[in-house]
Amino acid sequence: MPYQFTVSPDFGPNQLAGWHIFNTWLQRQLDTDIHFETYDSFEAQRQAIDEDNVDIIYANPYDASFLVREKGFVAAATPQKPDETTIAVLVDSPVQEIEALTPGSKIAQTNDPDISMMGMLMLEPANLNAGNTTAIHQDSYIQVAKALIQGKADIGFFLSEAFDELSSLVKSQLRPLVSSDIQIVSHALLIGPKLADRKEELTNKLTSMDADPQDKSLLQSLGFEKWAPMDEDEMEFMIDLIEALAA
Amino acid sequence: MHDMSPSDIQGDYQETTLKYFDGNQRKVLVTDIETPYPEGKLIVSRTDTKGNITHCNRSFIDMSGYEESEIIGQPHALLRHPDMPAAAFEDLWKTVQAGDKWHGYVKNLRKDGGYYWVYATVIPNIRKGQVIGYTSVRRKPSRQKVEEAITTYANMN
Numbered sequence: 001m002p003y004q005f006t007v008s009p010d011f012g013p014n015q016l017a018g019w020h021i022f023n024t025w026l027q028r029q030l031d032t033d034i035h036f037e038t039y040d041s042f043e044a045q046r047q048a049i050d051e052d053n054v055d056i057i058y059a060n061p062y063d064a065s066f067l068v069r070e071k072g073f074v075a076a077a078t079p080q081k082p083d084e085t086t087i088a089v090l091v092d093s094p095v096q097e098i099e100a101l102t103p104g105s106k107i108a109q110t111n112d113p114d115i116s117m118m119g120m121l122m123l124e125p126a127n128l129n130a131g132n133t134t135a136i137h138q139d140s141y142i143q144v145a146k147a148l149i150q151g152k153a154d155i156g157f158f159l160s161e162a163f164d165e166l167s168s169l170v171k172s173q174l175r176p177l178v179s180s181d182i183q184i185v186s187h188a189l190l191i192g193p194k195l196a197d198r199k200e201e202l203t204n205k206l207t208s209m210d211a212d213p214q215d216k217s218l219l220q221s222l223g224f225e226k227w228a229p230m231d232e233d234e235m236e237f238m239i240d241l242i243e244a245l246a247a
Numbered sequence: 248m249h250d251m252s253p254s255d256i257q258g259d260y261q262e263t264t265l266k267y268f269d270g271n272q273r274k275v276l277v278t279d280i281e282t283p284y285p286e287g288k289l290i291v292s293r294t295d296t297k298g299n300i301t302h303c304n305r306s307f308i309d310m311s312g313y314e315e316s317e318i319i320g321q322p323h324a325l326l327r328h329p330d331m332p333a334a335a336f337e338d339l340w341k342t343v344q345a346g347d348k349w350h351g352y353v354k355n356l357r358k359d360g361g362y363y364w365v366y367a368t369v370i371p372n373i374r375k376g377q378v379i380g381y382t383s384v385r386r387k388p389s390r391q392k393v394e395e396a397i398t399t400y401a402n403m404n
């Protein structure tokens with residue numbers, strides 16, 4: 001049975017090819033068969049994890065909590081790129097600040113759990129919560145932007161990176177209201193119990209990837225410059241932080 | 248903790264003596280200048296099991312007005328504002344020592360005598376079943392909730 005590698009479904013539309021190439025790199029480095037599987041939704045991926053069908057995962061910080069604490073995964077490395085959230089409105093919306101938003105607001109968002117969580121936290125100063133707003137779920141950040149432009153939603157939650165990558169035509173119709181600046185929460189490459197004894201080897205190979213020009217350009221196609229090591233302690237404190245923020 | 252020094256204070260101030268849970272006391276100098284909570288940021292700190300600060304992030308440093316070297320190793324009561332009732336912190340400690348999560352609105356005192364309001368969460372850091380310290384993360388509170396807290400705390404003091 002080959003090992004199973006998967007990526008949190010929040011990756012950008014241009015990154016799929018890069019993750020395929022990364023999987024090839026992984027197989028070569030670990031000298032073993034690894035199958036790359038993508039999931040359409042966070043729920044489908046959660047189920048695969050539950051059924052122990054995932055051995056290596058590029059996980060978002062919210063899922064990392066469950067993977068590490070419930071499933072015995074450990075971090076092999078983290079990209080040096082924090083996950084931040086942007087809340088945007090239409091460019092000509094009268095709303096100039098979060099506090100001007102009112103109950104009944106319709107929020108376009110993906111099912112990305114950490115972005116939804118951070119987005120809701122940033123609405124608290126306006127006394128908004130899940131009970132007095134309506135979530136409108138979209139399959140991608142481009143669809144979130146479209147829902148705003150088509151007037152189906154009042155505000156949209158974006159992974160800041162995905163907002164920045166919207167086409168200039170789309171972006172010119174939107175205005176960021178607030179962006180988070182948390183710095184310390186990021187995705188991580190996690191490995192499951194079956195590969196635990198190869199963690200150190202994999203961490204060493206990942207963190208020296210940026211020294212090779214071809215591997216470095218692969219990382220850039222995935223949206224970051226280099227992998228940094230992430231020890232157990234750092235991961236545990238990041239999880240504590242997320243659990244503190246989760247309702 | 249040292250008494251606060253008039254040379255650090257911005258604006259007109261009042262002097263109060265704070266008595267802490269452990270029996271120590273400290274002279275604090277307090278102004279009525281509020282620093283608004285920075286948009287989109289989280290203020291994060293960690294303490295050991297006794298409440299002495301072991302880590303803090305950039306936003307913590309910026310909002311408190313202290314240098315990092317003046318913060319690390321100090322009790323978290325460094326930020327205690329005289330308007331905060333002791334009962335709020337008794338509840339905090341009772342909750343986290345029982346292994347639970349504490350939430351509350353907190354008015355914090357800056358080095359310059361001013362203050363800032365936060366919505367704080369404190370959780371125990373549990374490793375292999377043992378509490379090894381505590382983490383607190385603060386976010387921007389709603390004005391309405393702050394007004395309610397002002398009334399509640401005034402009645403508790």
Ligand SMILES: Cc1cc2nc3c(=O)[nH]c(=O)nc-3n(C[C@H](O)[C@H](O)[C@H](O)COP(=O)(O)O)c2cc1C
Pocket residue numbers: 266267268269292293294298322323324325326327328331333336339353355369381382383
């Ligand atoms: C992780 C953590 C964070 C805390 N953060 C604050 C804070 O921001 N401001 C504050 O006044 N007290 C904070 N406290 C509570 C203090 O430890 C202390 O109980 C409080 O300031 C009252 O002082 P006293 O208990 O010495 O009387 C925190 C405690 C913990 C465990």
